[in-house]
Amino acid sequence: MTTTTPFRYIGKPIPKADALERVTGTARFGADLKLPGMLHGKVLRSPHPHAYIRRIDASRALALEGVKAVVTAQDLPPLEDARAAFGGELMIDLDHLRRLTIAHEKALFEGHAVAAVAATSPEIAEAALELIQVDYEVLPVVENALDAMKPDAPLLHPNLYTRTLGEKPSKPSNIATIVEVGFGDLEKAWAAADVVVEQSFETQMVHQGYLEPQACVAWVDADGRIHVWTTTQGTFNAQRMLSALLKVPLHMLNVIPAEVGGAFGGKIYVILEPLAILLSRKAGRPVKMVMDRAEVFRATGPASPAYITVKAGAKRDGTLTGLYAKIVMDAGAFPGAPVQGATWCIFAPYKAPAMKVEAYDVVTNKPRVQAYRAPGATAAAFASESTLDMLAERLGLDPLEFRLRNAAQEGDQNVTGQTYGRIGVKAILEAIRKHPHWNTPLQGKNRGRGLAMGAWMGAILTSSSQVVVNVDGTVQIVTGQVDITGTRTSMLQMVADMLQLPLDHISIRVGDTNCTPYTDLSAGSRTTFTQSAALARACQSVIAQMKAQAADALSKPDRRLTPEDIEYADGKFWVKSDPEQVLPWRQVAGLTRTRGTGPIVGTGTVTRLQPANEFSAQLCDVEVDPETGKVKILRFTAFQDAGRVINPIQVEGQMQGGAVQGIGWGLFEYYAWDKGKLRNPTLLDYREPTALDLPMIDTCIVEVPAPDGPLGVRGVGEPPIVPGPAALANAIYRAVGVRLTKLPMTPETVFWAIQEKKQAEHLQAVAGDGA
Amino acid sequence: MTTFPLDKLSLRTQVRMKVNGEPHVLLVKPWQTLLEALREELGLTGTKEGCGNGNCGCCTILMNGKTVNSCLVLAPEADGAEILTVEGLAQNGRLDPLQKAFIQYGALQCGFCTPGFLLSAKYLLQENPNPTEHQVRLAIAGNLCRCTGYDKIVRAILAVARGEVQ
Ligand code: FES
Ligand code: FES
Numbered sequence: 001m002t003t004t005t006p007f008r009y010i011g012k013p014i015p016k017a018d019a020l021e022r023v024t025g026t027a028r029f030g031a032d033l034k035l036p037g038m039l040h041g042k043v044l045r046s047p048h049p050h051a052y053i054r055r056i057d058a059s060r061a062l063a064l065e066g067v068k069a070v071v072t073a074q075d076l077p078p079l080e081d082a083r084a085a086f087g088g089e090l091m092i093d094l095d096h097l098r099r100l101t102i103a104h105e106k107a108l109f110e111g112h113a114v115a116a117v118a119a120t121s122p123e124i125a126e127a128a129l130e131l132i133q134v135d136y137e138v139l140p141v142v143e144n145a146l147d148a149m150k151p152d153a154p155l156l157h158p159n160l161y162t163r164t165l166g167e168k169p170s171k172p173s174n175i176a177t178i179v180e181v182g183f184g185d186l187e188k189a190w191a192a193a194d195v196v197v198e199q200s201f202e203t204q205m206v207h208q209g210y211l212e213p214q215a216c217v218a219w220v221d222a223d224g225r226i227h228v229w230t231t232t233q234g235t236f237n238a239q240r241m242l243s244a245l246l247k248v249p250l251h252m253l254n255v256i257p258a259e260v261g262g263a264f265g266g267k268i269y270v271i272l273e274p275l276a277i278l279l280s281r282k283a284g285r286p287v288k289m290v291m292d293r294a295e296v297f298r299a300t301g302p303a304s305p306a307y308i309t310v311k312a313g314a315k316r317d318g319t320l321t322g323l324y325a326k327i328v329m330d331a332g333a334f335p336g337a338p339v340q341g342a343t344w345c346i347f348a349p350y351k352a353p354a355m356k357v358e359a360y361d362v363v364t365n366k367p368r369v370q371a372y373r374a375p376g377a378t379a380a381a382f383a384s385e386s387t388l389d390m391l392a393e394r395l396g397l398d399p400l401e402f403r404l405r406n407a408a409q410e411g412d413q414n415v416t417g418q419t420y421g422r423i424g425v426k427a428i429l430e431a432i433r434k435h436p437h438w439n440t441p442l443q444g445k446n447r448g449r450g451l452a453m454g455a456w457m458g459a460i461l462t463s464s465s466q467v468v469v470n471v472d473g474t475v476q477i478v479t480g481q482v483d484i485t486g487t488r489t490s491m492l493q494m495v496a497d498m499l500q501l502p503l504d505h506i507s508i509r510v511g512d513t514n515c516t517p518y519t520d521l522s523a524g525s526r527t528t529f530t531q532s533a534a535l536a537r538a539c540q541s542v543i544a545q546m547k548a549q550a551a552d553a554l555s556k557p558d559r560r561l562t563p564e565d566i567e568y569a570d571g572k573f574w575v576k577s578d579p580e581q582v583l584p585w586r587q588v589a590g591l592t593r594t595r596g597t598g599p600i601v602g603t604g605t606v607t608r609l610q611p612a613n614e615f616s617a618q619l620c621d622v623e624v625d626p627e628t629g630k631v632k633i634l635r636f637t638a639f640q641d642a643g644r645v646i647n648p649i650q651v652e653g654q655m656q657g658g659a660v661q662g663i664g665w666g667l668f669e670y671y672a673w674d675k676g677k678l679r680n681p682t683l684l685d686y687r688e689p690t691a692l693d694l695p696m697i698d699t700c701i702v703e704v705p706a707p708d709g710p711l712g713v714r715g716v717g718e719p720p721i722v723p724g725p726a727a728l729a730n731a732i733y734r735a736v737g738v739r740l741t742k743l744p745m746t747p748e749t750v751f752w753a754i755q756e757k758k759q760a761e762h763l764q765a766v767a768g769d770g771a
Numbered sequence: 772m773t774t775f776p777l778d779k780l781s782l783r784t785q786v787r788m789k790v791n792g793e794p795h796v797l798l799v800k801p802w803q804t805l806l807e808a809l810r811e812e813l814g815l816t817g818t819k820e821g822c823g824n825g826n827c828g829c830c831t832i833l834m835n836g837k838t839v840n841s842c843l844v845l846a847p848e849a850d851g852a853e854i855l856t857v858e859g860l861a862q863n864g865r866l867d868p869l870q871k872a873f874i875q876y877g878a879l880q881c882g883f884c885t886p887g888f889l890l891s892a893k894y895l896l897q898e899n900p901n902p903t904e905h906q907v908r909l910a911i912a913g914n915l916c917r918c919t920g921y922d923k924i925v926r927a928i929l930a931v932a933r934g935e936v937q
Contacts, residue, residue: 015874022882023870025817025857029883032816064777123800127775209917211821211829212883261819261883262917293822486880649877649923656920657880683826683915691921692912 009493009503010711013649017489017508030215030231030258031290038217039068039118041279041289042125043272044132045299046107046114049365049676050154051136053103056115061131066124069282070132071275072115073104077247086241087336089265089371089459089523090301094244096334100368101245101274107136108156108333109367110677111298118279118287141676145330145362146307148174156333156363176335177361179343181416182324184354189322193313197391200309201383203725203743204670205330207302208372209661209688212261213293214300218276219286226277229256233267234521235480239513241270246277256512257482264661265371266301268521297681301370302671304329304337308383310346318397318405322354323347323415327380329361332368337361341376341457344416345722346384348455349403349425349615351412365676371523373658374456374718378665378725382743385452385726390739399451399730400438404429418457421610421707424641424714425453428617431702437619437637447623447634450731454616454722458715459524463531464517464605467495467538469546471593473586475501477508477535480516485654485717487527490646494532494711498539500570501585517603525715528646529612529706536710538604543568545600550588552596554581612706616640616719618659622731629751631667631732637698643706643714655720656697662724664689670744786850790815791859799846805839806830808846809856817857817886821915828914831887832856838894840913857886860893869893869928872936876927880918887914892928902932 021027046053058070082095092100103112115132119125140154147153153174162169164178190196216230226248232238235255243250260267272289280287291300307328313321325346329337339359347355372378392402407425414420432438432451442449465479477495481487488508496503510516519534520526547563550573555561567576573588575581592600621635638655645651668687672679680686705712725743733739738753783798790813797812809815809832821829823842830841833855860867869892872878879885888911895902895910902910907928908921916924930936 013877016877016879019874019879019882022879022885023857023866023873023889024861025815025886027882028816029819031820032810034814066780121780123775123780123802127777130774209915210881210883211827211915211917212819212881213821260881261821262881264917293824293826484881653877653880653919653923656922657918658920660920661917682824683822684824688915688917690912690915691908691925694908694921696925697920697922 007497009496010646014489014493014503014647016486017492018483027259029212029261033217033229033258035217035219035286038286038288039120039283040122040125041116041118041276041287042122042129043113043275044115044117044129046103046110046112048107048136048138049110049141050139051107052139053105053107053114054135054137057133058115061117061128064124064128064131066120067117067128068120068285069118069279070115071278071282073102075278076102076245084244086237086244087268089268089375090336090338090369092334092336097241098245100334109365111295111367113275113299116275116279118283142174142364143673143676145328145364148362148364149360156365160335160363174363175360176331176363177339179339179359181343182356183413183417184322186322186324186354186356189354190313192315193321194316195391195394196311196313197387197394198309198311199387199390199741200307201386201741203306203379203382205302205305205366206372206665206669206671207297207686208264208266210262210264210266213291213296214267214272215290216273216276217286217288218273218280220277220281224252226253227256228273228277229258230273231258231260231267233260233263233482233484233523235482235513236518237268237521238270238273242273242277245274254512254514257510260482260484263484264373265375265523268371268523269301271300293683294681297686298678299367301368303372303375304331304369304379306342306379308379310383310387312387312391314391314395316395318395318402320350320352320406323350323352325357325384327357327359329359329376330364330366331361332366333363334368335361335363337369338371338376341374342380344414344457345374345377345455346380347415349408349453350406351408352406355415357415373661373721377454377456377718377722378662381452381454381722382725382729385723386729386741389730400429400432403453420613422704423613423615424702424704425615427702427704428615428639428641431639431700432617432619435637435700437635437698442621444623446626446735447621448731448734449619449621450727450729450734451617451619452723452726452730454719456525456614456718456722458529458612458614459526460530460609460611461520461526462518462605462607463534464519464603465491465531465534465538466517467535467542467602469542469589469592469600471590473505473589475499475506477506478511478516479508480511480513480519481527481531482522483510484522485527486647486650487522487531490528490650491531491535493646494535495539498536499542525614525718529709529713529715530606530609532711532713533606533609533709534604536604538602541602541604542600545597545602546588547573549591549596550583553583553588553591610708612643612709612714614641614714614719616723618723618727620727620731622728622735624732624735624750626736626754629747629749629754631728631745631750633663633695636695637700638720639700639702640716640719641702641704641714642716644703644712645701646713648701651701651716652699654716655699658717658720659697659724660689660694662721663694663728665743666725666728667744668746784847786846788849788852788854790854791856801847803846804842805844805846805849806841809841815856815858819883819886821883828887828891829884831890831914833890833894838891855890857889860889868931868936872927872931875936876923876930878919878923878927884914884916888916888924896932900932904929
């Protein structure tokens with residue numbers, strides 16, 4: 001959409017539209033709702049990571065005063081279409097979603113839901129859990145993806161056969177899928193290279209770490225209509241999953257969005273909601289369920305751990321000849337690790353004549369993973385960006401110039417075969433070259449500077465919104481698009497400029513699934529990008545309808561005007577051939593109550609756009625204390641191509657928040673396992689970064705407009721988490737000469753790596769003396 | 772039997788507190804935390820529970836002028852106390868400068884951590900009106916924020932300390 005005036009709001013640091021309720025404590029999050037007669041639900045979870053469930057006896061729990069309902073897998077309606085798949089980012093089929101929601105004949109991870117209870121108080125519900133008797137037959141645990149792939153590994157699913165391009169395997173396996181993509185001749189590539197580097201890497205399971213635990217309230221009313229208030233990234237996705245799980249038609253199922261206290265990909269699947277609904281239906285009263293932090297760690301969907309080997313070859317001048325990766329990702333208990341994201345992203349910023357990726361999606365006895373901000377990409381970039389740094393070093397080349405020489409641009413090919421439209425890799429690298437951080441020499445002992453890039457393909461899916469004109473001329477955006485990153489604000493800014501109206505004449509309402517048109521979840525950095533196109537369509541429709549009203553009102557008996565005769569700008573309609581004949585927006589809006597086609601509602605939907613591929617880079621300076629192995633971040637700058645910035649505060653906020661999650665992933669965070677049991681399910685032992693661990697996070701935004709969409713917007717949420725671990729590893733190498741290939745790079749890991757290096761140097765010196 | 776003392780379920784204890792300037796008399800379960808009492812009994816849901824065991828700071832409030840994690844205080848322990856929660860920060864319809872600065876500087880995204888940060892910052896500036904960046908970071912080190920990377924939170928608090936937001 002083009003406007004005659006330059007933008008008044010787009011690109012400006014407009015304060016967050018819903019900030020006031022957040023600083024006054026009045027925003028309603030998942031756990032804040034209370035309904036009359038409400039019961040409290042709790043979940044009984046398997047203490048065993050892998051076990052047959054032989055028998056569940058809930059009679060003693062049901063006999064406890066105050067207990068109103070108990071549900072188990074028996075309470076789900078039978079499965080019809082096992083192939084239906086859900087997810088948004090990480091897909092899961094219906095059979096697996098059912099078994100993930102509540103264990104059927106087998107518990108597949110520690111914390112797997114086995115039964116749920118509703119009672120008049122949380123204490124009674126908890127006491128009732130202890131009265132439920134479950135007979136387990138404990139099975140051997142499959143701890144990690146490499147063990148799971150061994151031919152004699154215990155099987156999680158008797159009917160899981162590896163999906164490959166080759167022929168259907170005859171035996172079931174823990175390998176769900178093998179993906180192979182690529183082009184060119186790698187043998188030739190290695191032969192043509194002057195230097196080839198090959199290195200293996202390992203990352204651990206980490207959690208999105210949102211501070212708001214999952215929470216919902218479900219109520220099945222007397223008509224059997226289901227109302228569920230929940231903290232979700234996508235009300236319609238939740239509605240579809242619930243409809244399939246519970247066999248209820250969509251119109252009987254209203255999903256009402258609560259404010260979301262952080263999600264990052266982890267609040268896409270329904271999890272408590274189906275249990276709360278089943279309990280409410282049995283008890284005939286509303287049921288509230290809230291997870292505690294240990295449940296969040298054990299039983300929601302963390303991010304996939306990965307084993308990745310990268311091989312890269314280049315000529316002496318730095319030109320890449322070939323890139324190869326083998327990626328093994330652990331999906332947890334059911335298939336669906338983010339191998340696609342990892343594959344697309346691992347070499348995305350670069351071009352090479354030959355590239356290949358082989359990726360494995362493997363099941364183990366861990367919680368089923370979910371998306372975590374650019375799912376798959378962070379582990380992938382840790383491996384590829386570390387390897388490329390090693391290669392640059394072996395070639396004696398500057399890491400920035402090396403990356404620039406190989407930077408992908410429009411027309412180049414991703415390893416998946418996608419040909420890039422306009423992308424910002426070069427623009428980002430050039431911005432780094434000019435940036436004061438890059439140009440300030442880093443001095444001092446045990447200090448090093450690391451650089452790494454990150455990528456995300458950019459999700460699309462379906463988005464829609466409605467723009468409604470009130471009779472007083474004010475405007476409402478009505479949408480089902482859940483706001484997790486400040487999209488209410490960016491959508492308001494876009495509509496104000498598209499309609500050329502003052503921002504304070506417009507408000508936005510995120511509505512429930514029964515009152516808003518279908519829109520896909522808020523995830524994958526797709527919301528602002530796709531909504532920019534949907535809103536442009538809605539606003540075009542609104543202006544066209546308003547012009548028709550204005551034409552009608554400005555017509556004279558001797559001259560009927562058509563909408564084509566009317567011009568619109570800055571809140572005024574006038575006759576093209578006679579600009580003196582003017583009607584203000586407000587007046588035209590007032591006419592709609594009684595005249596013409598009535599109330600004005602513009603609906604805008606997009607189902608297809610060309611992807612807006614997203615790239616980022618980060619630069620960090622660290623100082624390593626060789627005595628303790630502690631890594632101190634001295635300076636950190638995040639670079640990113642935002643296509644076009646709608647709101648700079650929000651883009652910076654995404655970049656800083658994502659960068660810090662990447663730092664946490666790189667330095668502190670991991671699931672500590674002991675034979676399938678989690679040893680650190682608290683925010684003390686699972687260490688998220690605090691303010692004290694960090695410097696200010698500087699940002700540098702470049703704008704290379706996306707090839708599609710009305711404003712050139714690119715999503716910004718995902719890419720900033722991606723480069724962090726690799727940038728830190730590269731900085732640590734330059735600081736103390738040790739190459740860390742395993743995350744997280746805790747003081748202990750760094751310390752022992754330094755000791756090993758010293759030992760090796762010592763042995764070499766001794767051997768040298770002897771010679 | 773269960774480990775929960777089922778025969779004690781109906782026990783209640785009387786607690787008097789002044790919350791955001793208003794006196795209250797509550798009947799609480801003796802094992803109920805101050806956080807639960809504020810949220811469940813008084814409907815003050817602005818104070819959040821992120822972990823329930825003292826590790827996230829989402830439940831930070833001021834009790835007798837000092838910051839506490841309200842999930843670690845039993846409601847009966849707060850008998851006779853003066854409590855300030857996020858709902859009591861704005862006075863006579865005027866936002867506290869910290870609230871204004873958080874909005875202006877974009878120091879919140881999801882906002883789940885925000886009430887806790889506001890109270891920690893309130894306490895810091897009460898004790899030390901001119902903190903350095905490091906002192907600000909130290910004062911909020913017990914509050915986790917997963918969305919912002921802390922940068923804008925630190926800047927907002929420093930701006931209030933410098934009198935740039937009133
Ligand atoms: S809820 Fe009290 S510190 Fe986390
Ligand atoms: S703003 Fe979301 S946790 Fe701080």
